[in-house]
Amino acid sequence: MKAGVYVAGHAKKLSCYMSLDLNVDRCWWGLQQARGTEAVFFRLISRGMPLQWATALAGLQLNAHIPTWTNSDWSRYIRSGLGRMLNEEDLASFEHLSGIVEFDEAQDAAMPVLGNPLNEATASTWLRQLHDSAGRLIARLNGRSLLGGEVESMLKELDPALEKQWRSVAQFAYLQGTIKLENAVKTKPRSVAVRQGLKNVFGLGSMLAEKSAHQCMRCGSAADGGPCGSCGSSDCARCEACRALGRSRSCEVLVSSMQQEGCAASDRGLLRGQKLTQADLRARLTYWNLSPAQTEASEQAVRFLESPIGSSRSAAAKQMKRRRILRIAIQSNTQRPDTSGYAAQDPSSRFLLWAVTGAGKTEMLFPLIEHVRSQGGRVLVATPRRDVVLELAPRLRKAFPDETLVALYGGSEERWRRGGVTLATTHQVLRFDHAFDLVVIDELDAFPFHGDPMLAYAAERCRAAGGRTVYLSATPPKELQSLVRKGHLACAKVPVRYHRYPLPVPMLLRMSSLSECLRKKRLPDVLLRKWRVSLERGAQVFIFVPKIAFAEPLAALLRVVFPGIAVGATSSQDEERGGKVSSFRATDLRMLVTTTILERGVTVPRSDVYILDADSGLFDEASLVQMAGRAGRSADDPAGKVVFAAVQKTKAQVGARRQIRRMNRLARPFLLPRHARKSSESKR
Amino acid sequence: MNIGALLRTLLMPTREHCLACGRPAKLGIVLPLLCERCADRIPWIVEPRCLICGRAQGCPDCRRPEAGARAFSINRSAVLYDATMREWISAYKYGGAERFAEPFSIMLEQAYRRMCRELSAAGAWQADLVTWVPVSAERLEERGFNQAELVARRLAKRLKLPACDLLTRNVHTGKQSFKSRAERLRNLDDAFSLLPNLDPGDFKQWEAIGSVKHPGGSFPIKVLLVDDIYTTGTTAAVCASVLKSLESVIDRPVLVYSLTLARS
Structure with missing residues (x-):
């Protein structure tokens, strides 16, 4: 896409502007001239140059004696303004691409309304219309940050009258200073120091020095430049990482509302309102009907939201800061921070809610959402998967009947709507910029959120300045755990399930490897005996295997061993996964062989869990804890059985069992009286 | 760390x-x-059933009487247009996954080599230059690239053949994929023409190359026309007939061979 560039302003204060629609600018400056006392200077530089150049030039200040400049002066000025951005450009095509207009032409195209009362009237009517439209556009945008194409499709759906002239409207809002127009992928010359340093240390300098770096403003990923038919530049980068949400490229415009103008309550200092008294808080929490452990954790979390940021800063934090700078220097450009990295940089605005599987995390969120909403703040709940969004949306709607809740996921009908509470898949978060006062990241350690720097970046960007982040997890990543241990990150643990029975502790079992079993078509007797017991007591049997290839053969073998028992197998590649899970839940299937795909989010009332080949590298401690968490979730059958069967005992298995035991120990004060006694006896 | x-x-x-x-x-x-x-998962077309359009199944289209008048000699496609390829090609064209140009051009190269083997039965055959089906200026602005040009240029580079921009699309005809057969056929008349101010130097160059290969004799210029998908062959036929009009400019017979990525 191309954009116009011109210089305008009053005598002593001239600066460059970019334009999506030069007519708007002509009227705008013309009216300024007609109405003001000071003379307005306006000089068109280019009707259309690559958008990334225009945005780079926009905002540059000029000194006053430019009326005498010739074309070559302008060309020189633009070159120096763009500087390193032109490194990859073919210099021969610069003149053509920059589209610098001849002097006469620039005069003709100056301000049409000068001195002509009729024109002045039309211009001011038009601008008044644009003013109203701009107000609507800003209301629609409301914390979003959208590509030009996305703006178009949003308006097509919500406000078709605006769609046709959105560029004019956006240009008007840009002149007003109510929206920000950027190019979606920024070109950043690498810092000389970093380059020099890397060159000296690793000899990588030659690799890095040549190409300029591009970074997508939406998702933060690095992008590669190349020739583009849309703007004509030969160094126009497209972001591959976030292409599922529309193409972000150097010459695409990214429209976002101005941050200062933001509707975020925390910007206005709302969240630092008066503190709730202990009694009030308790009263609110009892409304939600939480268990004692849930209440305690929620209380801590609400107190965290109330406390001003930075109060927990201490000498330790200062020391951390120094270490952080060092770390960033080492990481350089090649490695981007993930969630733990961001948390380490700024721990005081974050809170970890570490709740065991089946603790009732969603219910604990209700008081937090209520707290922020009652002060006019905006809430985002981001979860890794679409199914979770679909499952949570009705629950949140029921809990907050007066709120407008918007559920966002790929293909969602409510794609462009906005509400007080937004429930979204992590990818949808990329469309927001400084929009939320409370960001809740559900299942922090799950795919795809975990280990994806792009989504971690999105979760940071969508938060308003002064906003808070709450992480939810049953198995937080190691780095966060260590931040909690060192006391940098605030944390509340919920060690007990909502039904107040302890977690089933996994039993380690030795067996020959699964591939061998399948080859010999014989399963170990110990396992068969256990399965028979499970089936007889009426439990549903979950069997986890590390590889998709094992699932179907094992199910076939089980059908032979247990005639008359319905056995199913599923995996990520199974189209009928949803159907199989629901028939397993309805006990039409009694045994389900699955991969880690069902390790979280699935609740089957009366179930026993068997993990075969538990020593596989694909099962880490977190996923073992999650799979074990499928057992004993309902109050009717809290004592499900969990078995880790493997050739050898691994660190992950031992660690998972230790984690579960530790949580059970912490849970003791909350357990139902009978169990509290029992578990302390068993420990002895 | x-x-x-x-x-x-x-x-x-x-x-x-x-x-x-x-x-x-x-x-x-x-x-x-x-x-x-x-x-x-790539559904390669190893053995074309229809010797004209390169389809892997029997081909009623090429048996229609009007098919004989089509201006291109033959078409060959690298793969079938199945669900996988549909997904990939749309990711490439509309989804911004431009890096697909690399594997796609290699797939085209394999199809081209197969085509060479096939046609070399009657003496060594090789294309003289590579060109592609153009997109309208409007579409180019929207998409940022011409999907056919991108793969064609890479193909030409790999084959060490000259790549020439010869055609231009006059009207924006809308997406072919939303139209019925009859509409497609009507739609494309006058849609393409030769680029204005083609460089005569280019033609000289072909002359030179051609004369080295065929000393003294007359020879046709063999143009390889690249596109992404071949459905009814209308686009290829219209482009080929426009390319044929080069004959009067360079005073040589021009033969057009169509090479597409997918055959639906």
Whole structure:
């Protein structure tokens, strides 16, 4: 896409502007001239140059004696303004691409309304219309940050009258200073120091020095430049990482509302309102009907939201800061921070809610959402998967009947709507910029959120300045755990399930490897005996295997061993996964062989869990804890059985069992009286 | 970060993600940027059934009487247009996955080599230059690239053939994929023409190349016309007939061979 560039302003204060629609600018400056006392200077530089150049030039200040400049002066000025951005450009095509207009032409195209009362009237009517439209556009945008194409499709759906002239409207809002127009992928010359340093240390300098770096403003990923038919530049980068949400490229415009103008309550200092008294808080929490452990954790979390940021800063934090700078220097450009990295940089605005599987995390969120909403703040709940969004949306709607809740996921009908509470898949978060006062990241350690720097970046960007982040997890990543241990990150643990029975502790079992079993078509007797017991007591049997290839053969073998028992197998590649899970839940299937795909989010009332080949590298401690968490979730059958069967005992298995035991120990004060006694006896 | 972790990041190869399925895997075993599993899903056309349009099944289109008048000699396609290819091609064209140009051009190269073998039965055959089906200025502005040009240029580079921009699309006809057969046929009349101010130097160059190969004799210029999808062959036929009009400019017979990525 191309954009116009011109210089305008009053005598002593001239600066460059970019334009999506030069007519708007002509009227705008013309009216300024007609109405003001000071003379307005306006000089068109280019009707259309690559958008990334225009945005780079926009905002540059000029000194006053430019009326005498010739074309070559302008060309020189633009070159120096763009500087390193032109490194990859073919210099021969610069003149053509920059589209610098001849002097006469620039005069003709100056301000049409000068001195002509009729024109002045039309211009001011038009601008008044644009003013109203701009107000609507800003209301629609409301914390979003959208590509030009996305703006178009949003308006097509919500406000078709605006769609046709959105560029004019956006240009008007840009002149007003109510929206920000950027190019979606920024070109950043690498810092000389970093380059020099890397060159000296690793000899990588030659690799890095040549190409300029591009970074997508939406998702933060690095992008590669190349020739583009849309703007004509030969160094126009497209972001591959976030292409599922529309193409972000150097010459695409990214429209976002101005941050200062933001509707975020925390910007206005709302969240630092008066503190709730202990009694009030308790009263609110009892409304939600939480268990004692849930209440305690929620209380801590609400107190965290109330406390001003930075109060927990201490000498330790200062020391951390120094270490952080060092770390960033080492990481350089090649490695981007993930969630733990961001948390380490700024721990005081974050809170970890570490709740065991089946603790009732969603219910604990209700008081937090209520707290922020009652002060006019905006809430985002981001979860890794679409199914979770679909499952949570009705629950949140029921809990907050007066709120407008918007559920966002790929293909969602409510794609462009906005509400007080937004429930979204992590990818949808990329469309927001400084929009939320409370960001809740559900299942922090799950795919795809975990280990994806792009989504971690999105979760940071969508938060308003002064906003808070709450992480939810049953198995937080190691780095966060260590931040909690060192006391940098605030944390509340919920060690007990909502039904107040302890977690089933996994039993380690030795067996020959699964591939061998399948080859010999014989399963170990110990396992068969256990399965028979499970089936007889009426439990549903979950069997986890590390590889998709094992699932179907094992199910076939089980059908032979247990005639008359319905056995199913599923995996990520199974189209009928949803159907199989629901028939397993309805006990039409009694045994389900699955991969880690069902390790979280699935609740089957009366179930026993068997993990075969538990020593596989694909099962880490977190996923073992999650799979074990499928057992004993309902109050009717809290004592499900969990078995880790493997050739050898691994660190992950031992660690998972230790984690579960530790949580059970912490849970003791909350357990139902009978169990509290029992578990302390068993420990002895 | 401790020393161990630092060493690990330096020594460990970063695992790349497959362009098609997004999973981290070893790439480039069969085709660049694709994992082996995805590459195995490609529905290659190994043996064309229809010798005119290169279709792998029997082809009623080419038996229609008006088919004989089509201006291109033959068409060959690398793959069938099945669900997999539909997904990939639309990711490439509309989804911004421009890196598909690399594997696609290699797929085209394989189809081209097969075409050479086939046509070389009556003496060595080789195309003289590569050109492509153009897109309208409007579409180019929207998409940022011409999907056919991108693969054609890479193909030409690999084959060491000259790549020439010869055609232009006059009217924006809308997407062919939304139209019925009859509409497609009507739609494309006058849609293409030769680029204005073609460089005569280029033609001289072909002359020179041609005369070396065929000293003294007359020879046709063999143009390879590249596109992404061949459905009814109308686009190829219209473009070929426009390319035929080059005959009067360069005073040589022009033969057009169509090479497309997918055959639906």
